[in-house]
Amino acid sequence: MLFPHLAHLSIAKLQRVSGALTNAVFFVTLTNNQRYVLRVYGSGCDQLLDRDNELLWLARLTPLKIGAKLLGTFDNGRFEEYLPSTTLTHACLRDPTTSVQIATLLAQLHSIVQVHPPTQSSPLHTNPALEIWPQIRKWYSLLQNNSSSSPSSLSSGKAVAGITWDEIEAYQRFLDRVQSPIVFAHNDLQYGNILRMKSTGDLVAVDFEYAGYNPRGYDLANHMIEWQYNYHGEHPALASPQHAPRRHQQISFVKAYLANHHLKSTTTVDQLLYEIDCWSVVCHLCWGLWGLIQLHQSEIDFDYAAYSAQRLTMFQQALQRIRNKSNITTPSK
CATH class of the missing domain: 3.90.1200.10 (Aminoglycoside phosphotransferase (APH), C-terminal lobe)
Incomplete structure (x- = not known):
């Protein structure tokens, strides 16, 4: 489980973000009103992208406070910090x-x-x-x-x-x-x-x-x-x-x-x-x-x-x- 501390909560709202051309992107709102960004990788993306390189850069950018913080990954996607x-x-x-x-x-x-x-x-x-x-x-x-x-x-x-x-x-x-x-x-x-x-x-x-x-x-x-x-x-x-x-x-x-x-x-x-x-x-x-x-x-x-x-x-x-x-x-x- 990616976020065991959130296991007692459920999803109150799942909103797809339009305009994404490589992945499916969603705003996930939990019952305590916390929001996260969910990226589900598109079909065949491994032929287009180097995910290891991407995750390496996200790890480098987070300490520099550049972009949204990476919160967790799974086989075909990841969760990121939601920025108001x-x-x-x-x-x-x-x-x-x-x-x-x-x-x-x-x-x-x-x-x-x-x-x-x-x-x-x-x-x-x-x-x-x-x-x-x-x-x-x-x-x-x-x-x-x-x-x-x-x-x-x-x-x-x-x-x-x-x-x-x-x-x-x-x-x-x-x-x-x-x-x-x-x-x-x-x-x-x-x-x-x-x-x-x-x-x-x-x-x-x-x-x-x-x-x-x-x-x-x-x-x-x-x-x-x-x-x-x-x-x-x-x-x-x-x-x-x-x-x-x-x-x-x-x-x-x-x-x-x-x-x-x-x-x-x-x-x-x-x-x-x-x-x-x-x-x-x-x-x-x-x-x-x-x-x-x-x-x-x-x-x-x-x-x-x-x-x-x-x-x-x-x-x-x-x-x-x-x-x-x-x-x-x-x-x-």
Whole structure:
């Protein structure tokens, strides 16, 4: 029994939280009015996530008072602390004050790398500490029905959604030349994973399933892309380009981030925006592959087919834009 001291109580209310795309999330209220968060892992999540890595980070974050405290785990889920708060909405992202708060929150999360640094500090895509490239390699391999995860065997296999492994590796090599410090990244900071505390108004990030070491450009790009998604709207699986942050909104966000970042570097606003633009390509690829896997295994009511198709189209469009801007050689197919 996870909580023997609560054995004399029963569940008074079980409320499912909408908008979760990997797990089923519930608020559990007991008869003494205590509340907890229950996460039930989605079908096939072990192919998408490294639960051991997630629990390791939750153990590291709890002493730092980051996010919700982990209370207990079971075979296919866990209980977390309930934080008296309200979840941000899609509209909140466009609020100038809230956007600055989110930029500050990301800067604070990224600074955790100073407390828990990776074992290797090389920014190259071969760095085993990074989450993104091994993750993409694993998902690409799964979609090829290929049990091997070595790049050499992947390059000789069939393309996934018209994307070859050679194309991905060519872009990896290009990104090796784009300076982007390795940070502790949330990697999924959409509005549903940000809470506003009722007592203080402070913002708190939750749901660190995909968290780990990544280039800061990736994490910042991922959040900016999330401006286009309203998971509680009429078409939750589709991006709305008209909601993408405008130039002045990007500048305001980046300025707030740089003002609070632990690295007091000479990085300019334009340099960081270029860094973000370059890494946005990888965000589209990552979540496009994720959507294809979820399409075949998830039981959550979400149009993964439409989501993945659009994300992979956005990947190709963003890739072509960066190629044109940066003179990247296109691999022959």
